[in-house]
Amino acid sequence: VMKIIVVKNEVEGGQEGFKIFENAKKNGAHVFGLATGSTPITTYNDIIASDLDFSDSISINLDEYIGLSADNDQSYNYFMHEHLFNKKPFKKSYLPNGLAKDIEAEAKRYDKVIEDNPIDLQILGLGRNGHIGFNEPGTPRNIGTHRVSLTQSTIDANARFFANEDDVPKEALSMGLASIMKSKHILLEAYGAEKADAVKGMIEGPDTPDLPASILQQHANVTVILDEAAASKLT
């Protein structure tokens, strides 16, 4: 069941997203699934500005690049500290370890983390191609944490953040769709016209691995926050 909230812009969207975190906390949520990227930043800013206290809560992030250390300013670990954890510490924050020697073992370890800490509220952004986490179109739906080869277009898009194209990570570790679907409540935010096709497919299109986010049609409790541009293709 998808509840859809359309707002004017991502500042208002951030406020709506914040209210969902606030309510979840009030109702005893303890484990929060978190995302990086530009989308959740307004919600994180409202969390930082609030008196919500996460010092007893657990966070579990969706994904991390392989090969970047936590103190590399392009790592998702670094991003989360910059945009949330430095100002709103959690009791314990989990991210995949992009420097793990044995990536398969690291994926298993991460699945165990998720199994031991069932996610009460998972926040998601949406890729232009309908990806969630690093689950790109065609990703099997029944898998947990796994190694992902980034598409050339993602590598190209990331190249601007790095001194050399060779420094751009080519792989990532991502939570799987099966794990995301186990979250009790999912909050997906999407802003901007470039997300409008993915939004339409996610909500109105067929439920298909070609558009990973369409799997959310099967989830019992999803809240979608859109700005008018992202909602513009909905009928």
Ligand code: F6R
């Ligand atoms: C981030 C993630 C990605 C992003 C998506 C949207 O941890 O897993 O799925 O949510 O690529 O990115 P932005 O928000 O930058 O448009």
